Amino acid sequence: MNDFDSSMMRRCLDLARKALGKTAPNPMVGAVVVQNGQIVGQGYHPGAGQPHAEVFALREADHLARGATIYVSLEPCNHYGRTPPCTEALIGAGVAKVVVGMVDPNPLVSGKGIERLREAGIEVVVGVEEEACRQLNEAFVHRILYKRPFGILKYAMTLDGKIATSSGHSSWITDLAARGVVHQLRAACDAVIVGGNTVRLDNPHLTSHQVEARNPLRVVMTRSLELPDNAYLWETEAAATLVLTQVGANPDLQKLLLRKGVNVVELDSLTPTRVMSYLYDLGFLSVLWECGGVLAAKAIAEGTVQKVMAFIAPKIIGGDGAPSPVGNLGFQKMTQALTLERVSWRTIGPDCLMEGYLPSGTNFR
Ligand SMILES: Nc1nc(O)c(N)c(N[C@@H]2O[C@H](COP(=O)(O)O)[C@@H](O)[C@H]2O)n1
Numbered sequence: 084m085n086d087f088d089s090s091m092m093r094r095c096l097d098l099a100r101k102a103l104g105k106t107a108p109n110p111m112v113g114a115v116v117v118q119n120g121q122i123v124g125q126g127y128h129p130g131a132g133q134p135h136a137e138v139f140a141l142r143e144a145d146h147l148a149r150g151a152t153i154y155v156s157l158e159p160c161n162h163y164g165r166t167p168p169c170t171e172a173l174i175g176a177g178v179a180k181v182v183v184g185m186v187d188p189n190p191l192v193s194g195k196g197i198e199r200l201r202e203a204g205i206e207v208v209v210g211v212e213e214e215a216c217r218q219l220n221e222a223f224v225h226r227i228l229y230k231r232p233f234g235i236l237k238y239a240m241t242l243d244g245k246i247a248t249s250s251g252h253s254s255w256i257t258d259l260a261a262r263g264v265v266h267q268l269r270a271a272c273d274a275v276i277v278g279g280n281t282v283r284l285d286n287p288h289l290t291s292h293q294v295e296a297r298n299p300l301r302v303v304m305t306r307s308l309e310l311p312d313n314a315y316l317w318e319t320e321a322a323a324t325l326v327l328t329q330v331g332a333n334p335d336l337q338k339l340l341l342r343k344g345v346n347v348v349e350l351d352s353l354t355p356t357r358v359m360s361y362l363y364d365l366g367f368l369s370v371l372w373e374c375g376g377v378l379a380a381k382a383i384a385e386g387t388v389q390k391v392m393a394f395i396a397p398k399i400i401g402g403d404g405a406p407s408p409v410g411n412l413g414f415q416k417m418t419q420a421l422t423l424e425r426v427s428w429r430t431i432g433p434d435c436l437m438e439g440y441l442p443s444g445t446n447f448r
């Protein structure tokens with residue numbers, strides 16, 4: 084890989100990111116057409132049902148695409164989905180070379196796009212900035228491979244591991260800057276899940292708090308449906324809310340919520356696994372768990388959390404009964420601890436964000 088290829092692929096990733104949070108169930112993809120060392124066309128995939136990144140880049144390059152090199156962060160598709168195959172568009176435009184960031188994990192494409200281009204006599208290079216391409220679409224890759232959305236557990240805790248005081252007060256653990264990062268994270272996710280207790284205790288908004296940014300679907304998991312008549316989550320002009328409950332729960336509140344525009348769905352079983360399967364069917368890529376410790380423990384135990392984002396404030400509040408981010412996992416020994424992989428951390432204002440991935444296959448129901 085040379086520096087030029089690398090910088091063009093990074094440009095593709097920057098373009099792809101313009102559609103952050105807007106492409107589900109599709110990936111984020113960017114493409115750049117280069118003729119004689121100059122960018123003559125670029126594009127990104129804005130969302131499902133719209134043309135792919137390659138098509139926008141080719142349109143912009145027009146006749147200059149002939150004999151050019153196109154960089155694309157994901158293997159060009161070779162199938163009829165919502166849109167026709169990009170391989171045929173590339174062949175038709177007469178490009179000489181295609182530089183691909185990563186092979187598409189989608190079995191409808193996986194390797195077939197590259198094969199088709201090579202058959203047509205086009206030079207194809209694969210794997211430029213592959214790790215960065217994979218990272219950008221980690222949720223898409225997970226969805227394709229496991230037929231479930233990618234789960235992120237996010238929490239804010241004090242240095243002594245508490246998410247609230249013993250009385251349940253939790254506003255605010257982290258500073259403004261860290262809360263801003265959480266708002267961006269919400270804008271990048273398709274749904275954010277809390278349990279009934281969080282609604283009762285914290286009355287959260289769960290929006291991205293930015294005028295231009297999109298909001299995730301706000302999802303409440305509640306068996307009893309014993310929730311307040313008035314909650315910010317019922318203000319659906321701000322963002323859509325879905326309440327998942329069990330069959331026959333609190334019919335009066337169901338009627339009230341429906342009148343307020345909240346979607347209420349009764350599920351046969353209200354487990355994290357069932358909820359993630361429901362959200363998969365809605366086409367979601369990434370789901371943010373912003374719940375309390377009891378639900379977080381269940382979500383981890385059922386393998387519905389892949390990544391953990393822990394915001395840690397340099398504050399100590401103590402309190403024997405003060406809750407912690409993850410409830411009972413049933414572990415007795417330190418050897419049972421779930422050790423995160425690919426851990427990184429950074430400071431955000433006075434706080435610290437530690438991120439890492441649960442070992443793959445974590446599931447001990
Ligand atoms: N290479 C590439 N560029 C894009 O811009 C894309 N959106 C994709 N997506 C791949 O094609 C599938 C979706 O196809 P339709 O949008 O339904 O036609 C998606 O699952 C990816 O495999 N690829």
Ligand SMILES: [Zn+2]
Binds near residue numbers: 135137160161169170
């Ligand atoms: Zn395509």
